[in-house]
Amino acid sequence: MLEVSIRKSLGEFTLDATLDSPGGTLVVIGPSGAGKSMLLRAITGVLRPDAGRITLNGRNLFAGDRRLDLPANERRIGYVPQDFALFPHLTVAGNIGFGLRLLSRSDRAARVAEMLALTGLESQRNLRPAQLSGGQKQRVALARALAVRPELLLLDEPFSAVDAPTRQTLIEDVHRLLATTGTPAVLVTHDRNEAMRLADRLAVLISGRIRQIGDPSEVFSAPVDEEVAQFVGVEIIVPGVVRALEQGVALTEVAGHTIEGGSNVAPGDRVLVCLRPEDIVITPATGGAAPTSARNHIAATVARITPWGPFRRVELHAGFPLVALITRHAEEDLNLAPGTPVTATFKATAVHLVPR
Amino acid sequence: MSATEAPARRPNVFAAAEVCAAVFACLVVFLFLCLPVFAIFERAAETDFFDTISSSTVTEALRLSLLTTTISLTLVVIFGTPVAYILARVPFPGRDIADTLVDLPIVLPPAVGGLGLLMAFGRRGIFGEWLDDAGIEIAFTTTAVVMAQTFVASPFFIRAAKAGFEAVPQNLEDVARTLGSSRSSAFFRVAIPVAAPSLMAGAVMAWARALGEFGATIMFAGSFPGRTQTVPLAIYRQLETGVEAPLALSAVLVVISFVVLLTFRLLMRRAAFTL
Numbered sequence: 001m002l003e004v005s006i007r008k009s010l011g012e013f014t015l016d017a018t019l020d021s022p023g024g025t026l027v028v029i030g031p032s033g034a035g036k037s038m039l040l041r042a043i044t045g046v047l048r049p050d051a052g053r054i055t056l057n058g059r060n061l062f063a064g065d066r067r068l069d070l071p072a073n074e075r076r077i078g079y080v081p082q083d084f085a086l087f088p089h090l091t092v093a094g095n096i097g098f099g100l101r102l103l104s105r106s107d108r109a110a111r112v113a114e115m116l117a118l119t120g121l122e123s124q125r126n127l128r129p130a131q132l133s134g135g136q137k138q139r140v141a142l143a144r145a146l147a148v149r150p151e152l153l154l155l156d157e158p159f160s161a162v163d164a165p166t167r168q169t170l171i172e173d174v175h176r177l178l179a180t181t182g183t184p185a186v187l188v189t190h191d192r193n194e195a196m197r198l199a200d201r202l203a204v205l206i207s208g209r210i211r212q213i214g215d216p217s218e219v220f221s222a223p224v225d226e227e228v229a230q231f232v233g234v235e236i237i238v239p240g241v242v243r244a245l246e247q248g249v250a251l252t253e254v255a256g257h258t259i260e261g262g263s264n265v266a267p268g269d270r271v272l273v274c275l276r277p278e279d280i281v282i283t284p285a286t287g288g289a290a291p292t293s294a295r296n297h298i299a300a301t302v303a304r305i306t307p308w309g310p311f312r313r314v315e316l317h318a319g320f321p322l323v324a325l326i327t328r329h330a331e332e333d334l335n336l337a338p339g340t341p342v343t344a345t346f347k348a349t350a351v352h353l354v355p356r
Numbered sequence: 357m358s359a360t361e362a363p364a365r366r367p368n369v370f371a372a373a374e375v376c377a378a379v380f381a382c383l384v385v386f387l388f389l390c391l392p393v394f395a396i397f398e399r400a401a402e403t404d405f406f407d408t409i410s411s412s413t414v415t416e417a418l419r420l421s422l423l424t425t426t427i428s429l430t431l432v433v434i435f436g437t438p439v440a441y442i443l444a445r446v447p448f449p450g451r452d453i454a455d456t457l458v459d460l461p462i463v464l465p466p467a468v469g470g471l472g473l474l475m476a477f478g479r480r481g482i483f484g485e486w487l488d489d490a491g492i493e494i495a496f497t498t499t500a501v502v503m504a505q506t507f508v509a510s511p512f513f514i515r516a517a518k519a520g521f522e523a524v525p526q527n528l529e530d531v532a533r534t535l536g537s538s539r540s541s542a543f544f545r546v547a548i549p550v551a552a553p554s555l556m557a558g559a560v561m562a563w564a565r566a567l568g569e570f571g572a573t574i575m576f577a578g579s580f581p582g583r584t585q586t587v588p589l590a591i592y593r594q595l596e597t598g599v600e601a602p603l604a605l606s607a608v609l610v611v612i613s614f615v616v617l618l619t620f621r622l623l624m625r626r627a628a629f630t631l
Binding site: 041044045046071072073075077078079081083085087088089098099101102144145148150 | 525527528530531532533534535536537538539541545546549550552
């Protein structure tokens with residue numbers, strides 16, 4: 001359990017962040033310059049906040065009011081900075097063993113071998129960081145941080161320094177490493193796909209403040225304000241399980257409904273179903289359905305209607321949250337109000353599946 | 357055909373002229389640098405080199421130079437390293453002034469440094485009187501030689517070390533600390549080894565400067581054989597009695613300097629790693 005509530009000013013910029021994570025992976029998403037790296041540096045202990053409190057699993061790491069500031073080396077928090085910061089004078093094995101000084105020689109060698117195996121770096125063990133690819137560097141940085149069995153791992157934009165094709169594999173690697181070692185993590189990123197893929201809990205950091213924190217699908221589908229919405233995108237993101245594939249197209253069960261669309265998954269996969277509100281068509285629930293190429297028809301009721309620029313944002317209840325973006329004329333023609341039963345229709349090609 | 361050939365030939369003429377000019381410049385520089393060195397060996401070979409080199413004046417001067425430069429280099433490294441690190445890492449008011457003060461001995465004529473040391477630690481100096489009362493004499497002793505060398509050589513090491521530490525990303529030490537290293541442990545296990553090539557380069561430059569030290573030493577320590585007469589002072593003083601001893605000393609100095617610089621260069625190539 002991590003609890004953070006800190007304030008830190010550097011020049012014109014002020015970070016004033018409050019967040020908590022019960023375990024698993026907390027993803028902090030925000031634009032560049034939002035204070036993401038600063039937040040992580042404050043949690044590691046290399047940057048001292050002006051005021052506030054940081055606790056980890058009941059231990060006080062920082063308490064401004066009690067002048068308590070546990071040094072970084074006593075916090076048991078792993079840190080993987082954006083540039084990985086591998087020690088250039090040490091080999092891969094030397095980097096991974098750096099924090100294991102207090103172990104006996106044989107214990108240290110065993111732990112290093114274990115981490116090399118876990119990250120698939122055995123054949124690189126005697127190479128220097130300069131001889132590694134971006135993906136390998138990242139795995140060394142992860143192995144080095146995890147070797148000391150930290151209580152929490154902090155990852156600063158871990159996928160920004162690698163090229164797009166390797167990124168997906170690396171995201172999987174990180175996911176697997178965090179899961180196998182059972183290490184709680186805080187990962188900061190500006191990338192929504194990474195956030196969707198890795199977050200058990202999602203926080204949005206904009207201009208030094210945590211604007212929203214909660215379940216990822218909740219944050220994505222119900223952003224608290226327009227600025228958050230602009231950043232996370234107005235997406236419908238709901239968890240589901242793939243039940244079957246029909247001619248390559250997935251049939252995914254979501255809260256009792258079957259949604260057709262998306263591919264490159266296997267039956268039994270846990271996925272996030274992503275839809276864009278502009279792809280959702282609303283028709284009256286009572287009207288006889290005209291033949292259409294759209295494959296998905298979901299019975300829903302209107303929950304709330306809010307102005308959205310020149311449009312109307314219609315939130316629907318269908319056993320899961322659905323959002324449609326429609327014009328004011330459409331709202332009037334359909335006579336929509338909270339409680340109105342409707343059918344939400346969208347094409348199978350509008351469905352995007354993200355593996356969980 | 358001729359129309360296309362003409363413009364193509366012109367640059368060739370220029371290229372040939374450029375090559376000639378470059379070769380000429382190289383020849384001039386190499387001759388200018390090599391001739392004096394060659395002359396020393398040529399003339400030294402005409403004398404009884406091995407007899408001269410084993411004479412007491414020469415061996416005493418060599419021994420004294422090796423002893424004093426070793427001590428001054430050690431002092432410069434021990435005290436200069438933390439200073440360089442602080443100048444590179446810790447922002448404090450007046451850092452530019454501190455930086456400039458550290459560099460000052462590079463531009464000051466060594467005689468000014470020697471005079472300053474004399475005014476501070478000489479018998480009539482600011483600390484000198486106090487030291488004299490305590491029965492400690494510094495001026496015109498071997499200690500004074502070490503102090504003069506340390507004074508003129510330290511900036512060469514501190515500058516290089518500071519640049520070396522500045523090139524070590526702060527992140528490396530931050531990560532080391534999250535891996536359980538204290539600040540000082542991160543300094544010794546990360547900052548020092550990563551900056552090692554710069555530290556070595558600075559140490560070699562400082563040692564070379566100390567070895568060649570003349571002006572400050574003669575002002576503050578005098579030129580007493582076996583006590584304060586290092587190789588450069590001996591070369592100058594022995595010239596009064598003949599050219600044999602200065603030639604032998606110079607030849608030895610040239611060989612030592614060349615071997616040290618070359619060894620250092622080869623070592624650096626092996627130790628080089630990219631950040």
